Amino acid sequence: xYSLQHPQIDESFLSSESAVEEVVKILESLQKKKEGEExxxxxxxxxxxxKVITEDNFIITERSNGTNHSAPKEPLQxxxxxxxxxxxxxxxxxxxxxxxxxxxxxxxxxxxxxxxERVAQNFRRLGNAEYRRGNYETAKQMYSEAIxxxxxxxxxxxxxxxxxxxxxxxxxGIVDCDFVxxxxxxxxxxxxxxxxxxxxGLNDEANFETCVKYARKFxxxxxxxxxxxxxxxxxxx
Numbered sequence: 001x002y003s004l005q006h007p008q009i010d011e012s013f014l015s016s017e018s019a020v021e022e023v024v025k026i027l028e029s030l031q032k033k034k035e036g037e038e039x040x041x042x043x044x045x046x047x048x049x050x051k052v053i054t055e056d057n058f059i060i061t062e063r064s065n066g067t068n069h070s071a072p073k074e075p076l077q078x079x080x081x082x083x084x085x086x087x088x089x090x091x092x093x094x095x096x097x098x099x100x101x102x103x104x105x106x107x108x109x110x111x112x113x114x115x116x117e118r119v120a121q122n123f124r125r126l127g128n129a130e131y132r133r134g135n136y137e138t139a140k141q142m143y144s145e146a147i148x149x150x151x152x153x154x155x156x157x158x159x160x161x162x163x164x165x166x167x168x169x170x171x172x173g174i175v176d177c178d179f180v181x182x183x184x185x186x187x188x189x190x191x192x193x194x195x196x197x198x199x200x201g202l203n204d205e206a207n208f209e210t211c212v213k214y215a216r217k218f219x220x221x222x223x224x225x226x227x228x229x230x231x232x233x234x235x236x237x
Contacts, residue, residue, distance in 0.1 A: 079099065120146040127159060136166040154184045154191070161194050170198040187218035193229050200237050 118171035127142030140163035147156050161176035172207055177195040180188050 020046070036076055041119075041213075047097050116149040120150040120156070123149070124156060124159070127163075131159070131163065136163045152184060154180045154188055157184075158188070158190050159196060161198075165194060165201065167196050168201070170201040173198040189219045189222055192218070193226070196230075197233055197237075200233060 076223065082085055106186065116220040123146035125141045127139045127146065130136075130139035130142060143156050143160035143163065147153070150156065157176045157180050161173040161180075164170070164173035164176065174195055177191045177198070181195070185191070192211050192215035196208050196215065199205075199207040199211060212226070212230065217225065
């Protein structure tokens with residue numbers, strides 16, 4: 001038979017444990033477990049604190065607000081045994097590869113220089129041949145190619161300067177002559193004479209005379225050659 005008692009007046013649930021109480025008990029058990037773990041950690045830390053604190057095993061567990069000025073500070077001793085030591089033999093071993101590398105670099109640069117000189121000489125010969133034919137523009141280009149390989153040859157700059165002068169580009173010729181006189185050889189006779197020739201083409205008599213003066217000053221043994229050059233220059237220009 002079915003009970004005629006209405007469900008709303010059934011108070012049997014009051015004697016049973018509620019879900020809220022179960023949750024509270026679970027939280028209390030977790031809290032106790034956490035407190036137990038913290039106590040175990042404190043015991044482990046106390047167990048492993050060394051009696052003698054050294055530079056390698058100290059652990060900061062608490063920061064003190066006060067400062068103890070009574071205890072003198074002992075200077076830390078550095079362990080010098082860990083420093084690497086080098087013997088003269090070791091240094092000599094390190095020096096050999098370095099010197100060998102330097103020698104190789106010098107040898108390679110020397111070979112490269114010889115190769116550039118060979119190429120420059122070929123262009124110079126081509127330039128000389130074109131100059132004799134009266135092809136001053138082509139000759140100038142050949143000398144420029146040679147200069148790209150060797151930049152410290154006064155012959156190449158002087159030859160190119162003469163090509164510029166023959167082409168009527170007097171200022172460009174002066175630039176090449178100035179480079180020789182300022183950077184390579186301040187007494188170079190041909191540089192001074194070609195510079196004088198360029199100023200003659202510009203109708204600059206003052207600088208022309210200055211160039212002739214320095215040509216004579218630095219090359220006193222070449223007076224006859226200088227006089228012949230100037231005589232020929234005056235007849236042509």
